[in-house]
Amino acid sequence: MKCVIIGGIAAGLSAASQIKRQSPEAEVIVLEKSGDVSYAACGMPYNLFFRDRPVEKLYAIPLEAIRGERGVDYRLHQEVTRIDADGKKVEVTDLQTGRTYSEGYDFLVYATGNKAIRLDTPGFDSSDVFYFRTLEDTRRAKEFLYGTPPAKVLLVGAGYTNLEVADVLTNLKLKPVIVEKAPVILPAFCEEVRSKVMEKAREKGIELLTGVDIEEKAGRRVKTSAGTFEADMVVVAAGARPNTALFAAAGGELGVAGAVKVDRYLRTNLEGVFSGGDCAEHYVRQLGLNSYFPLGPAANKQGRVIGHNICNPDRMTEFWGIDQTAVFKFFDYTVATTGLNERQLQTLSKDVVKVVVDGPTRGEFPGGGTIRIVLLCEKGSGLLLGCQMVGEDVVAKRLDILATAIYKNMTVFEIAELDLSYSPPYAPVWDPVLVAANVALKKV
Amino acid sequence: MKCVIIGGIAAGLSAASQIKRQSPEAEVIVLEKSGDVSYAACGMPYNLFFRDRPVEKLYAIPLEAIRGERGVDYRLHQEVTRIDADGKKVEVTDLQTGRTYSEGYDFLVYATGNKAIRLDTPGFDSSDVFYFRTLEDTRRAKEFLYGTPPAKVLLVGAGYTNLEVADVLTNLKLKPVIVEKAPVILPAFCEEVRSKVMEKAREKGIELLTGVDIEEKAGRRVKTSAGTFEADMVVVAAGARPNTALFAAAGGELGVAGAVKVDRYLRTNLEGVFSGGDCAEHYVRQLGLNSYFPLGPAANKQGRVIGHNICNPDRMTEFWGIDQTAVFKFFDYTVATTGLNERQLQTLSKDVVKVVVDGPTRGEFPGGGTIRIVLLCEKGSGLLLGCQMVGEDVVAKRLDILATAIYKNMTVFEIAELDLSYSPPYAPVWDPVLVAANVALKKV
Incomplete structure (x- = not known):
C-alpha cells in the first residue's frame, strides 16, 4: 500500500x-x-514573547x-x-x-x-506587513520585531491571533492599535465575555476600534474609515x-x-x-x-x-466531531468557549436561558482571581448547550468540565451534582462551575 | 416551623x-x-503559611x-x-x-x-501536642509556631493534613519528621502516585517513615518503634x-x-x-x-x-452522592483522586486495567510542569472507574474532567473523543487526559 x-x-x-x-x-x-x-501553529503568537526561544521549538x-x-x-x-x-x-x-x-x-x-486572507488594499504588499499562518511568517515577524523594533504597530483584525499579538507587543512596551472591520470583536462570544476583553484592552492602553474599513497604506500611513494611523509594522490577521x-x-x-x-x-x-x-x-x-x-x-x-x-477499509470509524471548544490568552485573562454560541442558538431558534456568574477561582489561598462563567441552557430541560468563560487563574481546564458535560448532553441539574475537587488552593468549596449550574437550574 | x-x-x-x-x-x-x-476547615493547614493572615479569614x-x-x-x-x-x-x-x-x-x-482521633499514649496530653480539627486548634498551633518557633517538629500521621503541614513547615525552614503507623502512606492512592509523593518528600529533605508505632512522649523526646525523636512541637493528624x-x-x-x-x-x-x-x-x-x-x-x-x-416534605430530593473526589497540595505537587480506588476495586473483584501516563501540562509555553495520570478502567467495556493524578501546574481541574466522566459513566473510548481546550499556555495539543484515554483504549 x-x-x-x-x-x-x-x-x-x-x-x-x-x-x-x-x-x-x-x-x-x-x-x-x-x-x-x-x-x-497555535503556538506561533506566543513564541513571539520569547526573543531567545527559536521558532523551531514549535516543531x-x-x-x-x-x-x-x-x-x-x-x-x-x-x-x-x-x-x-x-x-x-x-x-x-x-x-x-x-x-x-x-x-x-x-x-x-x-x-x-x-491560508491567511490577504488584504488587496493598495500598499499592503510591502515588507512591513505581516501575516501569521506559517512558521515562516512567524520567523519573519519575529526577526523584524526584535531586529528593528517598531515604534508603532497596527493590528488589522481582532481575532484570537491579533489579541495574542497585542499581548506580546504590550509586553515589549509597545501599545498597538487594533482595528476590526466587523461591528464587534469575537462574534462567537457573548457580550458579557466580549466586554471583559474590551475592558482589559483599555486597561492595558490598547486602542481597539471596531467597524473600521482599511482604505490604503502609503509608507508608514494607513488610511482607514476611522482616520489615519502611523505604523512601522502592520499585522494582518483577518481570518483564513x-x-x-x-x-x-x-x-x-x-x-x-x-x-x-x-x-x-x-x-x-x-x-x-x-x-x-x-x-x-x-x-x-x-x-x-x-x-x-x-x-x-x-x-x-x-x-x-x-x-x-x-x-481498515472494512471497519472504518467516523470522525466523532467537535464541540467547538477554543481558548486563548489575553494578558492575565483566559478566554474560552465550548458548545454552541448565541448566534448559532439564535439561528436554531432555540429557547435559551443565559446565566452569567462571577466568582472567585480559589478558596482562602492567595494567587487566585475571578472568573466569569456564561451558561447557555435549553429552557425547560436545562440541557447545557454552550458555555463561555473569561477570567484569571485556571479557566481553560474548568471549561473542559463543561466541554465534557456538553459531550454527554448533561443538564444543569446534573452539573450541579458533580463531585468536583475542592481545596483552597484550587477552588472555593462551591466551585464557580457548581455555582453557575445552581443559578441556572432555578431559571430553566 | x-x-x-x-x-x-x-x-x-x-x-x-x-x-x-x-x-x-x-x-x-x-x-x-x-x-x-x-x-x-480544609483551609486550616494552608492558613499556617501566612503569618499575618488571621485564621478568621477562613470564616x-x-x-x-x-x-x-x-x-x-x-x-x-x-x-x-x-x-x-x-x-x-x-x-x-x-x-x-x-x-x-x-x-x-x-x-x-x-x-x-x-473530631480528631487523639493519642492516649503517655505524654501526649502536653501543650506542645497539636491537633487540627477546629479553628481553635489552628489558632493555637499558629500562635505556637510563630511565637516560639520550634527547632524540631514531629508529625504523627501522613494523611492530607500532615502532608500539607509539612509543606508549611518546610516553608518556615523547618524539616519535619513524619511518622505513620500504617505500612504505606495515602492508602487510597495507587503506588504510582504514592511514590511520587515520597520522592517529593525526600527531595524536600523531609524524613517520612511508615509502619511506626508511637510508644511514649517524655518532654521533648518521643519514643517510637523506629527510634526516639526530639520534638518541640508534635502535630497529630491520625484520622478523625x-x-x-x-x-x-x-x-x-x-x-x-x-x-x-x-x-x-x-x-x-x-x-x-x-x-x-x-x-x-x-x-x-x-x-x-x-x-x-x-x-x-x-x-x-x-x-x-x-x-x-x-x-418540602412532600417532594424531598435524594442526596445524589459523592464520587470520592479529593485533592491536596504538597509543595509544587497537586495530588488528586476521584472515583473508586484500587483497594475498593480489589474488594469488588473487578477486572481492572490500569494505565499510567506521564506527560507535560502545557504546550510550547513556559511555566508548565509534568503530570502523572492513572486511569482505572473496567476490562472489556473501558468504563472509567477511577482516576488519580499527581503533578505540577493545573491538576485539580483536570481531574474534574474525569470526575465528570465518572459521574456520567463514560468509557475511555468516549473520553478520547472529548473536545478539550487547547492553546500552548494551557495544554499540549493532545491534553494528557486524552493521551491517557488513548493509551487505555488500546489495553481494555
Whole structure:
C-alpha cells in the first residue's frame, strides 16, 4: 500500500504516523511545501514573547524521528502542482532543485491547511506587513520585531491571533492599535465575555476600534474609515481560508466555507482521497452538520481517523466531531468557549436561558482571581448547550468540565451534582462551575 | 416551623441558609459550640503559611450576615447536652454564662462534624501536642509556631493534613519528621502516585517513615518503634471520628465507620431528625452504598438537601452522592483522586486495567510542569472507574474532567473523543487526559 500525503503539519503527520502504526509495511510519503516539519501553529503568537526561544521549538517532533522512528518518508520543500485523480498520481516540484516528478498512490491524504486572507488594499504588499499562518511568517515577524523594533504597530483584525499579538507587543512596551472591520470583536462570544476583553484592552492602553474599513497604506500611513494611523509594522490577521485550489482543480467537491467536503469517514468525492485539518470541513456534533472550525486538536484527531480508515477499509470509524471548544490568552485573562454560541442558538431558534456568574477561582489561598462563567441552557430541560468563560487563574481546564458535560448532553441539574475537587488552593468549596449550574437550574 | 441545628460549620449553616431561602417564615436556630462561625476547615493547614493572615479569614460569612441577611438565629458557645427525641427538644448550655435552657423543635439537624482521633499514649496530653480539627486548634498551633518557633517538629500521621503541614513547615525552614503507623502512606492512592509523593518528600529533605508505632512522649523526646525523636512541637493528624455521642445517647442509629446512619433523604432513624456533613454517612454513587468520606463539598451539598427536604416534605430530593473526589497540595505537587480506588476495586473483584501516563501540562509555553495520570478502567467495556493524578501546574481541574466522566459513566473510548481546550499556555495539543484515554483504549 502506498499513501501520499499532501501537507505535513498537523492532520498530515497524524495520518502518516497512524498509518505506519497500524500498517508498518505501508509506504507513506509526506510532501510538505515549506521547509518546516510539523509544528504547533497555535503556538506561533506566543513564541513571539520569547526573543531567545527559536521558532523551531514549535516543531512537534524532529525530522529524524519522523523518518527514523516513525518510518515516514517526510520530504520538505516539495510542492504538489497537480492531482491526477483518475490516474491516482500527483505531480511534484522540488522547490530547492526545481526537479519535477510524479508519485502514484493507492490513498491520498489532502491536508494542505489554510491560508491567511490577504488584504488587496493598495500598499499592503510591502515588507512591513505581516501575516501569521506559517512558521515562516512567524520567523519573519519575529526577526523584524526584535531586529528593528517598531515604534508603532497596527493590528488589522481582532481575532484570537491579533489579541495574542497585542499581548506580546504590550509586553515589549509597545501599545498597538487594533482595528476590526466587523461591528464587534469575537462574534462567537457573548457580550458579557466580549466586554471583559474590551475592558482589559483599555486597561492595558490598547486602542481597539471596531467597524473600521482599511482604505490604503502609503509608507508608514494607513488610511482607514476611522482616520489615519502611523505604523512601522502592520499585522494582518483577518481570518483564513482553506487551501483547496489543487483539490478543486482535480474535480474535488468543496463544502462549507469553501473547505474540502468530507463525509464522517473523512472521505472526499475523489476515489481514495481523504482530507482533514484546516483545509477540510469539521463535523459539529451538536449541529449534526459539517462546519468549518480550523483548530489543532481537530486536525490531529482527523489525521488519526484518516490513518485508521486507510488501514481498515472494512471497519472504518467516523470522525466523532467537535464541540467547538477554543481558548486563548489575553494578558492575565483566559478566554474560552465550548458548545454552541448565541448566534448559532439564535439561528436554531432555540429557547435559551443565559446565566452569567462571577466568582472567585480559589478558596482562602492567595494567587487566585475571578472568573466569569456564561451558561447557555435549553429552557425547560436545562440541557447545557454552550458555555463561555473569561477570567484569571485556571479557566481553560474548568471549561473542559463543561466541554465534557456538553459531550454527554448533561443538564444543569446534573452539573450541579458533580463531585468536583475542592481545596483552597484550587477552588472555593462551591466551585464557580457548581455555582453557575445552581443559578441556572432555578431559571430553566 | 421551628428548626434547631446542632453545629454551624458546613452542613449546619448550609441547611440553615437553605431553610430560610425556601421558607423565610421558619424559625432557624443554629447552636454552635465553638466561638467561631462557619469556616472552611480544609483551609486550616494552608492558613499556617501566612503569618499575618488571621485564621478568621477562613470564616465563610460574617456572623452579622448570617443573622441579618440570612435571618438565621446563629448562636455561638452553645453546647447541646441532650437530645430528647420523643419530646422533640434539646437541652443547651451557654458556655459563656453557664445558663442552661431547652429548645423545642419540629425538625432537628444533627451536624456536629467529626473530631480528631487523639493519642492516649503517655505524654501526649502536653501543650506542645497539636491537633487540627477546629479553628481553635489552628489558632493555637499558629500562635505556637510563630511565637516560639520550634527547632524540631514531629508529625504523627501522613494523611492530607500532615502532608500539607509539612509543606508549611518546610516553608518556615523547618524539616519535619513524619511518622505513620500504617505500612504505606495515602492508602487510597495507587503506588504510582504514592511514590511520587515520597520522592517529593525526600527531595524536600523531609524524613517520612511508615509502619511506626508511637510508644511514649517524655518532654521533648518521643519514643517510637523506629527510634526516639526530639520534638518541640508534635502535630497529630491520625484520622478523625464522627461526633455522634449526643445522637447515639438519644437512641440514634449509627452506620458505617460509626457515623450517623442516614437514608438517601438524609433522614436518621429519629423522627424529624436529619443529619449531614462530617458526622454522617455519605452515599457513594459508584458503590450504591453509604460510606464515610468527610469533606467540605459533600457537607455543604448535604446541608442544602436537608434544608430542601425540611421545607418540602412532600417532594424531598435524594442526596445524589459523592464520587470520592479529593485533592491536596504538597509543595509544587497537586495530588488528586476521584472515583473508586484500587483497594475498593480489589474488594469488588473487578477486572481492572490500569494505565499510567506521564506527560507535560502545557504546550510550547513556559511555566508548565509534568503530570502523572492513572486511569482505572473496567476490562472489556473501558468504563472509567477511577482516576488519580499527581503533578505540577493545573491538576485539580483536570481531574474534574474525569470526575465528570465518572459521574456520567463514560468509557475511555468516549473520553478520547472529548473536545478539550487547547492553546500552548494551557495544554499540549493532545491534553494528557486524552493521551491517557488513548493509551487505555488500546489495553481494555
